[in-house]
Amino acid sequence: MAPANHSFFLSFSILCVSLLISRPVFAQTKPAFACDVSNNPGLKNFSFCDQSLDVKSRVADLVGRLTLQEKIGWLVNTAKGVSRLGIPDYQWWSEALHGVSYVGPGTKFSGLVPGATSFPQVILTAATFNESLFEIIGKVVSTEARAMYNVGLAGLTFWSPNINIFRDPRWGRGQETAGEDPLLSSKYGAAYVRGLQERDDGDKDRLKVAACCKHYTAYDVDNWKGIQRYNFNALVTQQDLDDTFQPPFKSCVLDGNVASVMCSYNQVNGKPTCGDPDLLYGVIRGQWKLNGYIVTDCDSLNEMFYTQKYTKTPEETVALAMNSGLDLNCGDFLSKFTQTAVDRGLLNETVINGAMSNNFATMMRLGFFDGDPSKQLYGNLGPTDVCTTANQELAREVAREGIVLLKNTEGSLPLSPKTIKSLAVIGPNANVTHTMLGSYEGTPCKYTTPLQGLTASTATVYQPGCADVSCGSAQVDAAKKIAAAADAVVLVMGSDQSIERESLDRVDITLPGQQQLLVTEVAKVSKGPVILVIMSGGGMDVQFAKDDPKVTSILWVGFPGEAGGAAIADVIFGYYNPSGRLPMTWYPQSYADKVNMTDMHMRPNPDTGYPGRTYRFYKGPTVFSFGDGLSYSTFNHNLVRAPKLVSVPLEEGHVCRSSMCKSIDVVDHTCKNLGFDIHVRVKNVGHMSGSHTVFLFSSPPQVHNAPQKHLLGFQKLHLEPQGEGLVRFNVDVCKHLSVVDEKGNRKVALGEHLLHVGSLKHSLNLRV
Ligand SMILES: *[C@@H]1O[C@H](CO)[C@@H](O)[C@H](O)[C@H]1NC(C)=O
Ligand SMILES: *[C@@H]1O[C@H](CO)[C@@H](O)[C@H](O)[C@H]1NC(C)=O
Ligand SMILES: *[C@@H]1O[C@H](CO)[C@@H](O)[C@H](O)[C@H]1NC(C)=O
Ligand SMILES: *[C@@H]1O[C@H](CO)[C@@H](O)[C@H](O)[C@H]1NC(C)=O
Ligand SMILES: *[C@@H]1O[C@H](CO)[C@@H](O)[C@H](O)[C@H]1NC(C)=O
Numbered sequence: 042m043a044p045a046n047h048s049f050f051l052s053f054s055i056l057c058v059s060l061l062i063s064r065p066v067f068a069q070t071k072p073a074f075a076c077d078v079s080n081n082p083g084l085k086n087f088s089f090c091d092q093s094l095d096v097k098s099r100v101a102d103l104v105g106r107l108t109l110q111e112k113i114g115w116l117v118n119t120a121k122g123v124s125r126l127g128i129p130d131y132q133w134w135s136e137a138l139h140g141v142s143y144v145g146p147g148t149k150f151s152g153l154v155p156g157a158t159s160f161p162q163v164i165l166t167a168a169t170f171n172e173s174l175f176e177i178i179g180k181v182v183s184t185e186a187r188a189m190y191n192v193g194l195a196g197l198t199f200w201s202p203n204i205n206i207f208r209d210p211r212w213g214r215g216q217e218t219a220g221e222d223p224l225l226s227s228k229y230g231a232a233y234v235r236g237l238q239e240r241d242d243g244d245k246d247r248l249k250v251a252a253c254c255k256h257y258t259a260y261d262v263d264n265w266k267g268i269q270r271y272n273f274n275a276l277v278t279q280q281d282l283d284d285t286f287q288p289p290f291k292s293c294v295l296d297g298n299v300a301s302v303m304c305s306y307n308q309v310n311g312k313p314t315c316g317d318p319d320l321l322y323g324v325i326r327g328q329w330k331l332n333g334y335i336v337t338d339c340d341s342l343n344e345m346f347y348t349q350k351y352t353k354t355p356e357e358t359v360a361l362a363m364n365s366g367l368d369l370n371c372g373d374f375l376s377k378f379t380q381t382a383v384d385r386g387l388l389n390e391t392v393i394n395g396a397m398s399n400n401f402a403t404m405m406r407l408g409f410f411d412g413d414p415s416k417q418l419y420g421n422l423g424p425t426d427v428c429t430t431a432n433q434e435l436a437r438e439v440a441r442e443g444i445v446l447l448k449n450t451e452g453s454l455p456l457s458p459k460t461i462k463s464l465a466v467i468g469p470n471a472n473v474t475h476t477m478l479g480s481y482e483g484t485p486c487k488y489t490t491p492l493q494g495l496t497a498s499t500a501t502v503y504q505p506g507c508a509d510v511s512c513g514s515a516q517v518d519a520a521k522k523i524a525a526a527a528d529a530v531v532l533v534m535g536s537d538q539s540i541e542r543e544s545l546d547r548v549d550i551t552l553p554g555q556q557q558l559l560v561t562e563v564a565k566v567s568k569g570p571v572i573l574v575i576m577s578g579g580g581m582d583v584q585f586a587k588d589d590p591k592v593t594s595i596l597w598v599g600f601p602g603e604a605g606g607a608a609i610a611d612v613i614f615g616y617y618n619p620s621g622r623l624p625m626t627w628y629p630q631s632y633a634d635k636v637n638m639t640d641m642h643m644r645p646n647p648d649t650g651y652p653g654r655t656y657r658f659y660k661g662p663t664v665f666s667f668g669d670g671l672s673y674s675t676f677n678h679n680l681v682r683a684p685k686l687v688s689v690p691l692e693e694g695h696v697c698r699s700s701m702c703k704s705i706d707v708v709d710h711t712c713k714n715l716g717f718d719i720h721v722r723v724k725n726v727g728h729m730s731g732s733h734t735v736f737l738f739s740s741p742p743q744v745h746n747a748p749q750k751h752l753l754g755f756q757k758l759h760l761e762p763q764g765e766g767l768v769r770f771n772v773d774v775c776k777h778l779s780v781v782d783e784k785g786n787r788k789v790a791l792g793e794h795l796l797h798v799g800s801l802k803h804s805l806n807l808r809v
Pocket of ligand 2: 391
């Protein structure tokens, strides 16, 4: 999708201010909806407006009434109304990645709703490892979205979340995702989608708003050294596709019941994803049975034709995409070339009717064809339901739950506001507003900058130290001067959208420009604790700071959202005990120097020295690892229940009864319902109450190029000092202990599985 344009944002802010001052009358305060029978009683005659009928019959009635031209008008995001049937224009494209966003023409802020709650960018939310929180955020965002729809400021169809795997630290859009682990991404995506879509009345056939899981699939190169996403061909093995790239999408459809999937710009193994019948029709509809619509990324059919030159004529692109299972086009390619594709016999109207039905069924489930929305559930939501105190407090809570403490020398954090009488606050991100939001942002309710957050607890002196995050030349002396005079120093460094964003992947993963010099020089002259705060989407090589004894603490704060500064202060002063864990590996710069970003292989290749990717496969040096994160307390683990041996029953005559097998197929019914419990007692042996995430990893037997380690589950619990809690994992042998073989088949490896819980290791034998 086209990136948020910065100049657009600026001009928008100015417009917003002037509107507030002049208090104009707003023209558009009504939502778009069809079947307005109270104003047009004739519409009662149409069955598609009859709410007592099922969605399928209503859709069939509607599609049957439309001409081909009218249908084509509903194959694109800027859909053309059919006034003779009381159907208005509709804009399909709205976004709500971490709050209602102004990216996408379907949503606007105005004097009526000047801003919406801006939660942390997703990568930080993922770091909370709090599954219920993912859903709660989705619920708040959909409430604000529905409130904005009611006053004509938003649509009902939101193209969020982004559930691609953060495969390489350089990816500019890694910030939008839930990180590198397929299980975490799957759980995040499904939970956020449920939060957006599920209605409070429990009616599963209907939708509060429609979510969209994107970008399908193996999409995680934007623009690296000039290699563009628009024609990048991702060469992906079946094994990597099935155990890394596809799981979040599968979970999004099957566990989240998402109403839409977006196909990506890139090709996968030589075929554009939006024109691949196996990936769309075969997998999304055939295997996963999507109840909803498949949409292209914006202008991706243009890219397929003009950039990739994948077909000879535009009509062939239309036919390929629609015959592959595409329903909606973000862009205007289908409105331009569908009629001629039909005229030339490349595409028939039955296929178009199928697409129409998927699009209209989604709109029916949203209530768009049920007449006046103010008379429906959520009809009473309005501007006062946006940016409520509770919603803004939740944005702060998410940020502080996500912030990750990566280094903490004894006696450094938390700072005591009583003993720290003066705090030097330094760095190009120390007093930022918009930077805190990350991409796919909206106008927030308000901002609390890090400087403002810290100043609320103690006296501060501030020096930016660099003109901007690029930090071409650091103002070292000015920064050193205030650092030397202060009781403690907080350096807020890192990146912003000028360093990592959509259409811009990084080449270097070190702190930009002279930031490192500034940190090191300031640390040298400081007399008290030196806290390095890294605000970024992707990981940074900060090995120098990890090794520098003068840098006493390191915090990663992602892009922490509108309340980021308050949350940072909550952690620094110990009002909140940090509990975030890294959702991605932090690699050294040498990794970026050596590894081609465009090499999609997850698994290492000993022949070429290719090191592999993510904690599941990469064995080389890291700066910080997946799951890292400290607390101000210490938590002990004790395994109270875990089997040593699990026997897999096999029926008479199974080949593995007579001969040695390394693994058995998951499809075998013998494998069904085979599970066991793992119980872990956790004790907070520190002095502060706090939350703690328990990870259950497994290292399977090394057959089929299995991951060295993979996450089976995670659970977070809150414990008072000296408090104890029991965490229960129910392990399903086929689901959790299986691996994907070279051909993409799920297998349960027989032999020793090493289970890891914290520093505990437990050996489990699987036998037939
Ligand atoms: C709706 O149906 C009624 C009864 O069949 C008919 O009298 C009326 O003219 C119809 N209205 C429209 C707008 O078609
Ligand atoms: C329409 O096209 C689809 C896909 O090519 C084909 O399967 C179907 O049989 C066609 N239907 C008609 C009625 O021609
Ligand atoms: C910090 O940023 C806020 C909000 O943009 C601004 O009002 C304030 O003047 C800045 N503070 C300093 C010391 O520059
Ligand atoms: C990186 O991969 C691209 C193809 O994706 C290839 O053209 C290029 O030669 C590779 N570079 C190296 C250093 O392997
Ligand atoms: C998870 O998030 C919810 C909502 O903010 C919070 O109430 C709960 O305490 C969190 N869980 C843990 C274990 O911290």
